[in-house]
Amino acid sequence: MKLNRVIITLIPFIWSVGMVPFVNKSKPIIMGLPFLAFWEVAGIFVAFACIGALYHLDQQDKKK
Amino acid sequence: MSNEVMSLGIIFSFVLFATVIGMLPGLKEKMSLEGWAIGGRGFGRWLSWFILAGEIYTAFAFLGASGWAYARGGPTFYILGYGGLAYMASYWILPAVSPIGKKFHLMTQPDFIQHRYSDKWLGVVVACIGVAFLVPYLQLQLTGLGLIVETCSYGLIGRNAAMMMAFVMVAAFVYLSGLKGVATTAVIKDVIMIVAVAFFGLYLPFHYFGGLGPMFEAIDAAKPGFLALPGGTKNLDVSWFMSTLMLTSLGFYMWPHIFANSFSAKDPDVLRHNAVFLPLYQICMLFPMLIGFTALMILVPALKTPDMAFMTIVQQTLPGWALGLVGGAGALACMIPAADLLLTMSMLFSRNVVGKSMNIHDDHTLMAKMAKLVVLGATGVALALAIFAPSMLVELLLTGYSGVTQFFPMIVLGLFWGKSTRTAAWVSLVVGEAIVFTLILGKMDPFAIAGMNLNAGFVALVVNLIVFVLVSLATFKGTDSQAWKA
Numbered sequence: 001m002k003l004n005r006v007i008i009t010l011i012p013f014i015w016s017v018g019m020v021p022f023v024n025k026s027k028p029i030i031m032g033l034p035f036l037a038f039w040e041v042a043g044i045f046v047a048f049a050c051i052g053a054l055y056h057l058d059q060q061d062k063k064k
Numbered sequence: 065m066s067n068e069v070m071s072l073g074i075i076f077s078f079v080l081f082a083t084v085i086g087m088l089p090g091l092k093e094k095m096s097l098e099g100w101a102i103g104g105r106g107f108g109r110w111l112s113w114f115i116l117a118g119e120i121y122t123a124f125a126f127l128g129a130s131g132w133a134y135a136r137g138g139p140t141f142y143i144l145g146y147g148g149l150a151y152m153a154s155y156w157i158l159p160a161v162s163p164i165g166k167k168f169h170l171m172t173q174p175d176f177i178q179h180r181y182s183d184k185w186l187g188v189v190v191a192c193i194g195v196a197f198l199v200p201y202l203q204l205q206l207t208g209l210g211l212i213v214e215t216c217s218y219g220l221i222g223r224n225a226a227m228m229m230a231f232v233m234v235a236a237f238v239y240l241s242g243l244k245g246v247a248t249t250a251v252i253k254d255v256i257m258i259v260a261v262a263f264f265g266l267y268l269p270f271h272y273f274g275g276l277g278p279m280f281e282a283i284d285a286a287k288p289g290f291l292a293l294p295g296g297t298k299n300l301d302v303s304w305f306m307s308t309l310m311l312t313s314l315g316f317y318m319w320p321h322i323f324a325n326s327f328s329a330k331d332p333d334v335l336r337h338n339a340v341f342l343p344l345y346q347i348c349m350l351f352p353m354l355i356g357f358t359a360l361m362i363l364v365p366a367l368k369t370p371d372m373a374f375m376t377i378v379q380q381t382l383p384g385w386a387l388g389l390v391g392g393a394g395a396l397a398c399m400i401p402a403a404d405l406l407l408t409m410s411m412l413f414s415r416n417v418v419g420k421s422m423n424i425h426d427d428h429t430l431m432a433k434m435a436k437l438v439v440l441g442a443t444g445v446a447l448a449l450a451i452f453a454p455s456m457l458v459e460l461l462l463t464g465y466s467g468v469t470q471f472f473p474m475i476v477l478g479l480f481w482g483k484s485t486r487t488a489a490w491v492s493l494v495v496g497e498a499i500v501f502t503l504i505l506g507k508m509d510p511f512a513i514a515g516m517n518l519n520a521g522f523v524a525l526v527v528n529l530i531v532f533v534l535v536s537l538a539t540f541k542g543t544d545s546q547a548w549k550a
Contacts, residue, residue, distance in 0.1 A: 012148055016145040017306050017310060020306050024293050026292045029277050029281060032277040034138075034291035035292075037144060037291070037353075044144065047148025047149060048148065048344055054155055
């Protein structure tokens with residue numbers, strides 16, 4: 001599915017860029033990090049998960 | 065042993081060890097031009113990983129990120145965000161370029177652009193622009209190294225002497241081993257670097273505040289707003305943050321030396337697989353920031369040069385061995401990316417600028433000789449610049465970043481959109497670069513428009529994209545040649 005791939009690609013951008021206006025604050029401090037920093041670190045894991053999902057889809061296609 | 069001797073000993077042994085390891089591949093085998101420049105297209109997951117990762121942890125990550133945290137606070141967090149997005153972009157771009165590179169024997173980014181648009185002079189111009197942006201980036205590594213070694217040797221070695229010694233070594237192993245030398249030394253650099261930044265990044269906040277949370281609580285209480293946007297600045301606000309994230313993530317792979325990873329990887333799957341795990345590496349960028357934040361609360365009086373925050377706080381807190389560790393890791397963080405930059409610059413200049421314009425690029429023996437001579441010449445030029453015209457770290461990086469990102473439309477639309485035309489590539493490149501230069505040199509970065517403060521490079525990229533699409537639509541003749549595809 002082409003559309004799936006496009007959506008998966010956009011998720012990290014929406015998380016790390018699109019949500020910035022709503023997460024621009026220092027409190028609460030989570031896992032020792034100010035909220036904005038925590039959000040961007042969480043974005044790293046979102047990107048990891050999404051790229052991993054794309055990779056998984058591609059490997060499945062290859063097997064077919 | 066005195067602090068000075070201890071520190072100097074550690075720095076020397078790190079640098080020397082890496083140089084010797086870097087020379088080995090070149091001493092063991094006689095390399096062809098392809099073997100020297102792009103590792104014979106044979107890099108598997110590990111080498112490909114380290115060459116890429118090696119390009120991320122530069123002098124900027126070491127001094128700049130801590131300096132930014134120290135001086136600007138919240139805006140620094142963009143550095144955490146762009147990596148994952150850049151690798152998402154790379155997941156689409158690199159595996160698409162790789163098979164084309166293999167089939168048509170491409171070795172550099174201008175090779176690819178020339179091939180895609182069958183336009184020799186477009187390749188030459190892109191190569192010239194690439195070199196122009198790589199020179200300040202190389203100089204930045206040199207300046208960083210001089211600063212690091214001078215400080216960490218307690219002034220025993222002056223910065224000019226340090227730069228000269230280190231860069232003779234860099235030139236030597238690039239000359240001998242090419243990309244394989246860069247990759248093997250990058251492994252050493254990354255291990256030392258991560259151990260050093262993780263140790264200091266966690267030790268310092270725990271030592272002074274008993275943890276990260278308490279440290280940030282203290283900063284937030286002392287300087288309300290510093291940890292969000294615009295932090296310690298006036299105009300690095302939410303719109304700047306968002307536009308900078310877009311620019312740095314889309315532009316990351318437009319750096320000629322980073323784009324070249326498409327050619328050194330053994331197959332596209334190596335690139336896909338590494339793209340999955342590279343985001344996690346970005347977490348290491350957090351540590352230099354933590355050091356900068358600690359320095360903000362501890363150092364009295366305030367520093368005149370924020371980039372000194374990392375080294376100053378370590379020097380005040382810990383004995384000589386610790387500063388030696390910082391110095392050694394920092395020196396390598398400048399040397400290995402510099403080696404990679406040198407290699408790419410020499411290829412762009414010898415193969416694309418001189419070779420292609422004079423039609424002698426197929427003579428591989430001549431090209432290899434010339435590329436290696438250019439390595440030595442470029443080292444000299446960068447040294448002269450660093451000694452006689454040094455300047456602040458981050459500004460240089462941001463100008464170059466905006467500049468190379470202007471390749472994005474012609475490369476990425478060129479790859480995925482059949483209607484892309486040669487005329488569009490020319491026009492949009494000129495427009496994009498013109499806006500970058502006008503805004504940044506005219507001190508209009510960030511660019512204030514409609515209540516927003518946009519990253520100047522991002523503004524240029526948006527205009528560039530629109531121009532590219534419009535001109536393509538106007539000039540597309542309806543015959544989509546597929547000949548450039550693999």
